[in-house]
Amino acid sequence: MKNILHIDSSVRHTNHSKESYNSISKSFGRIFIEEWMNKNHQNTVIYRDLGLNPPTFISEDWIAAAFTPKSERTLVQNLILSESDRYFNEVAKADIIVITAPMYNYGMPAVLKAWFDQVLRVNKTFTFDLSRGDFPIETVLSGKTLVLLTSSGEFGFGEGGVRENMNHLNSHIKELAKHLGVGHCYEIGSEYQEFADNRHISSVKQAKQDILTLVELLAQK
Numbered sequence: 001m002k003n004i005l006h007i008d009s010s011v012r013h014t015n016h017s018k019e020s021y022n023s024i025s026k027s028f029g030r031i032f033i034e035e036w037m038n039k040n041h042q043n044t045v046i047y048r049d050l051g052l053n054p055p056t057f058i059s060e061d062w063i064a065a066a067f068t069p070k071s072e073r074t075l076v077q078n079l080i081l082s083e084s085d086r087y088f089n090e091v092a093k094a095d096i097i098v099i100t101a102p103m104y105n106y107g108m109p110a111v112l113k114a115w116f117d118q119v120l121r122v123n124k125t126f127t128f129d130l131s132r133g134d135f136p137i138e139t140v141l142s143g144k145t146l147v148l149l150t151s152s153g154e155f156g157f158g159e160g161g162v163r164e165n166m167n168h169l170n171s172h173i174k175e176l177a178k179h180l181g182v183g184h185c186y187e188i189g190s191e192y193q194e195f196a197d198n199r200h201i202s203s204v205k206q207a208k209q210d211i212l213t214l215v216e217l218l219a220q221k
């Protein structure tokens with residue numbers, strides 16, 4: 001049995017009557033989960049739609065609470081950290097983390113960054129010890145797989161592509177995911193949404209096909 005954490009981050013819905021208004025990245029997440037559940041009945045899925053229910057931005061009080069030893073925290077500080085605790089517990093339980101993300105301004109949506117800011121926390125996801133020298137941070141969690149499903153309006157963001165150096169979406173998420181305990185990452189995305197031409201149609205089609213193939217592959221593990 002596997003525990004899956006499914007995180008959506010587009011601010012768009014999936015049920016708009018005008019098809020082109022719907023989120024492409026969210027549709028990829030749905031295909032992955034549906035296919036996964038068809039193939040593996042004994043699974044649990046925790047779902048968060050950060051686009052429609054944004055995390056709270058961290059604050060000065062949040063930082064003070066996070067850096068106060070647990071035994072010394074006030075009731076208010078525990079309350080401030082309760083949202084972070086909830087997200088952390090969901091991550092800690094997950095074997096597979098599915099993150100769907102649109103490219104916004106060449107990076108991740110603010111709501112997804114806000115989620116990472118809430119989750120990545122000293123003495124929860126990482127420990128900090130200056131006796132380790134120039135690399136004092138050590139990740140606590142391990143053994144998780146990330147499935148990263150993206151959509152962009154322009155194209156050429158992949159390896160060797162004409163906009164590879166402008167892709168701050170995949171690289172940033174993959175770097176942060178290491179601190180969630182992710183050891184292996186699979187990336188699938190579509191491009192060309194803004195061109196609305198045949199290149200977009202075939203990019204989406206290919207991504208959907210690749211998602212089905214990935215489920216097949218992961219189901220055998």
Ligand SMILES: Cc1cc2nc3c(=O)[nH]c(=O)nc-3n(C[C@H](O)[C@H](O)[C@H](O)COP(=O)(O)O)c2cc1C
Pocket residue numbers: 010011012022023024025026101102103104105106107151152153154155193194
């Ligand atoms: C605020 C905003 C910023 C965007 N910035 C970029 C960008 O920098 N590069 C790009 O290729 N597409 C950009 N796009 C296009 C989206 O990546 C594209 O529409 C994608 O399909 C959105 O994901 P979704 O369909 O899951 O909502 C942007 C769209 C919005 C709404």
